[in-house]
Amino acid sequence: MRKKMVAGNWKMYKTAGEAAILVQNLEDVARDVLGDVEVVVAPPFTALHSVSTVIALDKSPIRLGAQDMFWEEEGAYTGEIAPRMLSDLETSYVIVGHSERRAYFGETDEIVNRKARAVFAHGMTPIVCCGESIETREAGAEADFIAGQIRAGLAGIETMDAMKLVIAYEPIWAIGTGKTASPEQAEEVCAHIRALVCEIFDDVVAARVRILYGGSVKPENAALFFAQPDIDGALVGGAALSVEAFAPIVVAARP
């Protein structure tokens, strides 16, 4: 009943022109799985306009995502991107709290929460990221750590908004390392996240929220994650940068 989602996080890759070509080349697979799998691409800010234009001109089923957003309406915030700048480009999703933003740009749970609420306030949907470090996992403390990130990240979100929420569980030690969590490890945490969502909101929200796994998802391992009951798709980094790698992951998400 939850539609699977496969989202490509293009990180700091692709010029506007390269991004337009990639999204065009992904249209066939997105049409093939239409109805079963929602395909999202999150290019860098400088490519949002070109990708948005391709999506509109081709009436593409691909949904546009952004990788980050500031919460203020507008103002003297050099280098930042406001919510309306994204919604104006038909952006559907905004990734917030990716571990790279937390690690390199000092984003705290409080910042993640402000961003997530601002995304909803502007009619878009946040993909709220969480995930533990290798030290936390080795200490056996991942469940508590994730609970802290989820409770703080989702604080104050309205139940009606929460129905649409997407959460990405991305263990930091699995991102870009070629080392994935086992499907069982990923399922265990995703089930824990769903139980937390039930506690914070209610069982209706918990049944609707989509929870993605991220961290070295590849064509070879994607189906194993998608077969888990609480994993509703994937947030894909490296393998999202070519059609050859991304298209088979999208196909694997088809029930």
Ligand code: PGA
């Ligand atoms: P990866 O990145 O697929 O390259 O591990 C995932 C992510 O950071 O979202």
